[in-house]
Amino acid sequence: MTSQYIALPKGVSEKNFDAAIRDFRKVLGDAAVLTSAEQLAPYIKTMMPVSDADHTPSAALLATTVEQIQKIVAICNQYKVPVWMISTGKNLGYGSAAPAERGQVVLDLKRMNRILEVDKDLAFALVEPGVTYQQLYDYIKEHKLGLWLSMPAPSAIAGPVGNTLDRGVGYTPYGEHFLFACGMEVVLANGEVLRTGMGSVPNSNTWQVFKWGYGPYLDGIFTQSNYGIVTKFGFWLMPEPPAFKPFVIQYQHEEDIVEIVETIRPLRISGVIPNAVVIAHALYEAPVKAKRSDYVSGPGSIPDEAVYRIMKDHKLGIWNVYAALYGTQEQIDVNWNIVTQAFTQSGKAKIMTEQEAGDDPAFAYRAKLMRGEMTLTEFSLYNWRGGGGSMWFAPVSQARGSETLKQMALTKQILAKYGLDYSGEFIVGMRDMHHIVDVLYDKTDPEQTKAAYQCFEELLTEFSARGYGTYRVNTAFMDKVAETYGPVQRNVHKILKKALDPNGILAPGKSGIR
Amino acid sequence: MEKTKLKNWLFGFMFTVILATSNAWSAQDEKNNPGFAWKDGAEIYAKICAYCHEAQVGPQIRNRDLPAAYIRAVVRNGNRAMPAFRPSEIDDESLVKLADFISKKEAQH
Ligand SMILES: Cc1cc2nc3c(=O)[nH]c(=O)nc-3n(C[C@H](O)[C@H](O)[C@H](O)COP(=O)(O)OP(=O)(O)OC[C@H]3O[C@@H](n4cnc5c(N)ncnc54)[C@H](O)[C@@H]3O)c2cc1C
Numbered sequence: 001m002t003s004q005y006i007a008l009p010k011g012v013s014e015k016n017f018d019a020a021i022r023d024f025r026k027v028l029g030d031a032a033v034l035t036s037a038e039q040l041a042p043y044i045k046t047m048m049p050v051s052d053a054d055h056t057p058s059a060a061l062l063a064t065t066v067e068q069i070q071k072i073v074a075i076c077n078q079y080k081v082p083v084w085m086i087s088t089g090k091n092l093g094y095g096s097a098a099p100a101e102r103g104q105v106v107l108d109l110k111r112m113n114r115i116l117e118v119d120k121d122l123a124f125a126l127v128e129p130g131v132t133y134q135q136l137y138d139y140i141k142e143h144k145l146g147l148w149l150s151m152p153a154p155s156a157i158a159g160p161v162g163n164t165l166d167r168g169v170g171y172t173p174y175g176e177h178f179l180f181a182c183g184m185e186v187v188l189a190n191g192e193v194l195r196t197g198m199g200s201v202p203n204s205n206t207w208q209v210f211k212w213g214y215g216p217y218l219d220g221i222f223t224q225s226n227y228g229i230v231t232k233f234g235f236w237l238m239p240e241p242p243a244f245k246p247f248v249i250q251y252q253h254e255e256d257i258v259e260i261v262e263t264i265r266p267l268r269i270s271g272v273i274p275n276a277v278v279i280a281h282a283l284y285e286a287p288v289k290a291k292r293s294d295y296v297s298g299p300g301s302i303p304d305e306a307v308y309r310i311m312k313d314h315k316l317g318i319w320n321v322y323a324a325l326y327g328t329q330e331q332i333d334v335n336w337n338i339v340t341q342a343f344t345q346s347g348k349a350k351i352m353t354e355q356e357a358g359d360d361p362a363f364a365y366r367a368k369l370m371r372g373e374m375t376l377t378e379f380s381l382y383n384w385r386g387g388g389g390s391m392w393f394a395p396v397s398q399a400r401g402s403e404t405l406k407q408m409a410l411t412k413q414i415l416a417k418y419g420l421d422y423s424g425e426f427i428v429g430m431r432d433m434h435h436i437v438d439v440l441y442d443k444t445d446p447e448q449t450k451a452a453y454q455c456f457e458e459l460l461t462e463f464s465a466r467g468y469g470t471y472r473v474n475t476a477f478m479d480k481v482a483e484t485y486g487p488v489q490r491n492v493h494k495i496l497k498k499a500l501d502p503n504g505i506l507a508p509g510k511s512g513i514r
Numbered sequence: 515m516e517k518t519k520l521k522n523w524l525f526g527f528m529f530t531v532i533l534a535t536s537n538a539w540s541a542q543d544e545k546n547n548p549g550f551a552w553k554d555g556a557e558i559y560a561k562i563c564a565y566c567h568e569a570q571v572g573p574q575i576r577n578r579d580l581p582a583a584y585i586r587a588v589v590r591n592g593n594r595a596m597p598a599f600r601p602s603e604i605d606d607e608s609l610v611k612l613a614d615f616i617s618k619k620e621a622q623h
Contacts, residue, residue: 034601041591042598062602064549092597110602113550128549130602134561135550156565157597361570376565382595383571444594 006037007056009081009103017058020079024061027071032062032111043089043106046096047390048476049441049453055098055475057084060106066231070191072107073229076505077189083107084507085229087129087162090154093392093438094166095475100509107229109161116232117208120145124182124208126234129161134374136160140237147237150174150276153369153378161233165223166472169428171369173326174238175276176428178223183207185232186222189501194218194228208234224472225493226507227500238372241326245336246367248357249343250317250350257408258401260321261426261433263342265399268429272335275370277323280425281408282307282316284438285362287380287423289314301416315360317350322366381423387442389452391477393459395468397426397433407435407468414462415439418455419448434471460484475509482512552608555615562599563616572596575616582613589613 592598
């Protein structure tokens with residue numbers, strides 16, 4: 001019998017699924033329940049090296065209110081139908097808008113797009129899941145609120161709720177986003193609505209200003225998780241500083257990462273450099289200015305010799321450190337002296353400001369990210385190999401020079417084994433560095449796709465064998481990463497899951513939790 | 515589901531309705547705030563497409579006589595490096611306007 005659905009949830013009969021869909025339609029109306037192949041096409045495309053069939057949803061639900069979501073979870077419980085939640089749904093390189101498992105119903109909250117409050121004095125925002133950074137940016141400009149956003153590189157098309165719930169990062173002093181989250185509203189699997197922290201106190205006006213509330217702090221368990229559906233989200237915004245000074249520092253040798261990290265760590269921890277910094281390898285920056293095919297052809301990873309030619313032709317360091325100073329001009333002048341003194345000591349660094357590098361397209365987009373301006377220039381990464389294949393490999397490193405060098409060398413060696421390039425950067429900083437590597441491959445080439453899959457698996461295996469954990473991963477490798485954190489953490493996650501979602505209707509498989 | 519559990523669910527639902535109306539952000543407030551909607555094709559182009567297609571990241575797409583149906587298909591399916599865009603992001607009606615905006619010559623606007 002041919003099904004009228006393009007996929008079905010695991011263990012759910014077509015008859016039961018049909019009944020669930022009928023009930024969803026009663027709640028949302030026909031137009032907001034998508035089931036045809038054509039309607040679901042945008043929920044299927046991913047950049048991962050696995051068959052799109054593995055992540056094909058059975059349906060998508062476009063909810064607009066909390067009450068609708070409460071009714072949806074009741075239906076899901078009744079028919080044991082799982083939903084996969086997305087907010088703005090642009091988790092590109094981590095699974096996009098597609099569910100973790102074939103047949104899950106995507107609960108798409110993009111249409112819940114109200115900016116509920118932006119407080120100019122207390123510098124916070126309360127938004128619904130579908131609000132994009134672009135929308136919030138325009139709102140702040142229109143109302144002349146003098147506040148800055150911190151957002152990830154896909155800025156305009158992504159949003160603060162989805163990004164922060166996946167513990168994503170940006171590039172301003174507020175770049176470690178979850179540190180600046182303050183208060184959530186969450187629909188639980190049983191239909192109850194929890195407001196975390198001060199939000200649980202009736203008539204409270206401190207929900208978005210005090211994070212901890214009373215008793216165990218709960219917000220963390222709703223990030224990278226499947227314990228609830230976040231429907232409102234509060235977070236802090238940075239007051240626009242009177243002055244802003246972005247800069248780039250270039251180094252010529254891969255081993256110089258040691259000096260860079262040793263120099264930058266004390267400046268980050270003491271707050272002299274306040275923002276989430278970027279130490280980008282030449283191959284991360286090159287796609288903005290250069291074409292891979294102008295330097296190499298044929299299979300295999302790009303040789304160092306070609307990388308040096310790219311650096312020379314396009315004025316790049318092998319490492320390019322982007323950071324900025326914020327504050328009054330006087331504060332910036334004082335801190336600039338400290339920064340330049342620290343970096344000029346060895347004589348290896350080339351320091352440039354907007355004056356020297358303002359016209360450089362890589363510098364220009366990095367400067368935008370560090371001041372919360374919209375840009376999608378970083379998508380040029382996908383022109384490097386072409387073919388739309390990408391996975392973020394994201395191990396965590398100590399902010400210690402020797403450690404970053406070790407991680408870089410190991411990553412580069414494993415990538416090369418599979419003919420892939422090291423498009424990497426170290427970001428955020430203070431005591432850790434997020435080591436972020438875009439594993440780029442041509443998804444239209446079956447051989448390269450297979451190599452990319454094996455390469456990613458080996459990266460995870462080799463890194464965890466050395467005690468390096470991964471902070472976030474695409475939906476094809478969530479179980480593998482969960483394994484690396486050991487059985488005790490996995491079991492605690494499972495116990496919480498059973499308690500909060502006994503029927504397992506919320507995003508089964510997220511972070512390896514079922 | 516057993517009976518006692520079902521009762522708990524029902525209790526949960528009733529409880530929430532009461533809670534939701536007594537807090538700072540109530541369902542009523544939400545109804546008074548209609549949320550975001552696109553004005554026209556030019557706005558969508560400027561706030562999504564242009565960041566790549568006018569920035570040497572993606573190819574030029576305006577003034578190329580690209581058929582509207584082709585544009586709509588690429589937006590919904592994505593194309594290699596280009597992400598797909600869902601009807602929750604760009605609704606069908608707005609997508610028609612966007613495709614129209616892109617496929618018409620600049621002088622026609
Ligand atoms: C070129 C490029 C550069 C990138 N740079 C960065 C970067 O600098 N920093 C960064 O962090 N990422 C980066 N990314 C990855 C990704 O695109 C962003 O993190 C993006 O913000 C995530 O998509 P989103 O905001 O639309 O979240 P969504 O896709 O909506 O959500 C992400 C995940 O959070 C969970 N979730 C979402 N909504 C809910 C909810 N309401 N309730 C419960 N769970 C929920 C789901 O598991 C979902 O898969 C980059 C991607 C690309 C292509």
